[in-house]
Amino acid sequence: xxKEELLLKLKNGIIVSCQAQPGDPTFGNDCILxxxxxxxxxxxxxxxxxxxxxxxxxxxxxxxxxxxxxxDRDLDSEVYIxxxxxxxxxxxxxxxxxxxxxxxxxxxxxxxxxxxxxxxLRKIFPEVIIMADISDYEEGVLAWKxxxxxxxxxxxxxxxxxxxxxxxxxxxxxxxxxxxxxPVILEGGVWTPEDVKYAFQCGAxxxxxxTAITRPHIITKRFVMATKNIEEIxxxx
Amino acid sequence: xxKEELLLKLKNGIIVSCQAQPGDPTFGNDCILxxxxxxxxxxxxxxxxxxxxxxxxxxxxxxxxxxxxxxDRDLDSEVYIxxxxxxxxxxxxxxxxxxxxxxxxxxxxxxxxxxxxxxxLRKIFPEVIIMADISDYEEGVLAWKxxxxxxxxxxxxxxxxxxxxxxxxxxxxxxxxxxxxxPVILEGGVWTPEDVKYAFQCGAxxxxxxTAITRPHIITKRFVMATKNIEEIxxxx
Numbered sequence: 001x002x003k004e005e006l007l008l009k010l011k012n013g014i015i016v017s018c019q020a021q022p023g024d025p026t027f028g029n030d031c032i033l034x035x036x037x038x039x040x041x042x043x044x045x046x047x048x049x050x051x052x053x054x055x056x057x058x059x060x061x062x063x064x065x066x067x068x069x070x071x072d073r074d075l076d077s078e079v080y081i082x083x084x085x086x087x088x089x090x091x092x093x094x095x096x097x098x099x100x101x102x103x104x105x106x107x108x109x110x111x112x113x114x115x116x117x118x119x120x121l122r123k124i125f126p127e128v129i130i131m132a133d134i135s136d137y138e139e140g141v142l143a144w145k146x147x148x149x150x151x152x153x154x155x156x157x158x159x160x161x162x163x164x165x166x167x168x169x170x171x172x173x174x175x176x177x178x179x180x181x182x183p184v185i186l187e188g189g190v191w192t193p194e195d196v197k198y199a200f201q202c203g204a205x206x207x208x209x210x211t212a213i214t215r216p217h218i219i220t221k222r223f224v225m226a227t228k229n230i231e232e233i234x235x236x237x
Numbered sequence: 238x239x240k241e242e243l244l245l246k247l248k249n250g251i252i253v254s255c256q257a258q259p260g261d262p263t264f265g266n267d268c269i270l271x272x273x274x275x276x277x278x279x280x281x282x283x284x285x286x287x288x289x290x291x292x293x294x295x296x297x298x299x300x301x302x303x304x305x306x307x308x309d310r311d312l313d314s315e316v317y318i319x320x321x322x323x324x325x326x327x328x329x330x331x332x333x334x335x336x337x338x339x340x341x342x343x344x345x346x347x348x349x350x351x352x353x354x355x356x357x358l359r360k361i362f363p364e365v366i367i368m369a370d371i372s373d374y375e376e377g378v379l380a381w382k383x384x385x386x387x388x389x390x391x392x393x394x395x396x397x398x399x400x401x402x403x404x405x406x407x408x409x410x411x412x413x414x415x416x417x418x419x420p421v422i423l424e425g426g427v428w429t430p431e432d433v434k435y436a437f438q439c440g441a442x443x444x445x446x447x448t449a450i451t452r453p454h455i456i457t458k459r460f461v462m463a464t465k466n467i468e469e470i471x472x473x474x
Contacts, residue, residue: 014460016453025274029267035453037262042457192429193463200464207464213457216253216272219450220279223251226430227437227444 010206013045017210035214036062052094059095068096078106103132103143115142122147135159137175144180152185170202177203247443250282254447272451273299289331296332305333315343340369340380352379359384372396374412381417389422407439414440
């Protein structure tokens with residue numbers, strides 16, 4: 001499928017992030033596949049999946065475009081979303097249609113920063129659709145100039161210099177959508193249909209939702225907090 | 238555990254309903270158990286589970302009080318939530334701490350209506366904690382007088398005479414909580430932390446949440462509807 005055609009499939013839609021971490025009750029069993037199927041049945045336009053295994057398994061069973069990532073926290077680096085070209089290649093081979101990478105200004109393993117990392121990847125994988133996971137405006141502009149095909153606000157609130165930011169980061173979407181000529185995706189902290197509507201008013205191309213659909217222990221916690229009148233915001237990646 | 242002690246465990250808490258129907262992507266695999274574990278981790282105070290199999294399996298693994306039901310739609314009756322004393326007994330044997338039954342005014346299989354059915358069950362199971370799933374005020378009062386131990390608004394919106402009612406049915410909780418001296422549970426259509434807070438203001442003893450936590454295809458659909466600016470309310474039992 002051509003790049004333009006694939007991106008159009010995501011336009012104005014909901015992308016469901018189906019991930020679990022070791023220790024989550026949904027990890028290591030049928031749940032992630034079930035969530036991906038549920039996303040499809042519910043009308044999602046794409047999936048965001050972590051790791052070659054899940055990508056391979058789900059690609060066979062769910063006919064939706066896949067944004068693949070490969071989280072690796074075992075490296076000596078702050079960067080853990082598809083942190084090297086080797087991770088990138090594995091996600092590609094597993095069948096991801098789009099590959100998302102950390103595109104923050106932080107030191108990368110194979111490059112000085114996220115923008116340089118994208119340039120580096122682009123040389124090796126000229127045809128692959130690359131999504132830049134950014135945390136602020138500057139990173140978005142640099143990633144765009146470095147040839148990223150889409151931007152996603154995934155890391156806003158999760159870099160040391162954006163920590164504590166109120167999510168969803170609508171402002172970031174708004175500012176970037178005015179300037180760049182590639183899709184800007186809102187990801188992070190989306191909990192309500194109102195968030196979704198407002199994201200599109202801000203110029204979002206699509207919205208990624210994870211926790212509010214696929215992390216039942218955090219959804220439960222959010223309701224339990226309401227019984228205690230605690231106004232906590234659950235930003236867990 | 239004594240009745241009072243068990244009911245106190247549920248007080249002011251969130252009860253997570255973990256159910257799937259054939260055809261749901263979460264049916265017939267590890268998901269319902271994972272949801273129950275997630276509910277526990279997230280701080281829920283109880284579970285609502287359907288069918289002896291799930292109850293048995295989850296009771297072994299999750300240390301939360303279980304409200305058991307047994308849905309059976311294969312009988313020649315409008316009533317399908319624990320519709321006979323045989324279903325009731327199976328749920329009890331499976332280990333449920335509380336058993337919920339249809340307590341609507343509709344004709345029951347072993348009784349003229351829900352209140353009579355509760356009286357009938359009470360004779361056979363004098364010590365069992367019975368939750369009356371009701372759809373309107375009158376049914377709540379009658380179930381209370383018939384010896385129900387708790388009321389739940391589960392069926393508001395799902396009987397022919399309450400169809401189309403706006404959910405959650407806060408008004409029903411409010412009216413019943415003023416009159417009866419047993420716990421009134423809000424169940425049905427709870428989607429937001431604000432719903433939870435308001436439920437307690439209305440006098441709810443606890444709140445049951447199902448779909449918003451454990452039915453990812455409907456959660457997805459709700460967000461997808463927002464992309465289309467469709468203001469539909471998802472009341473699916």
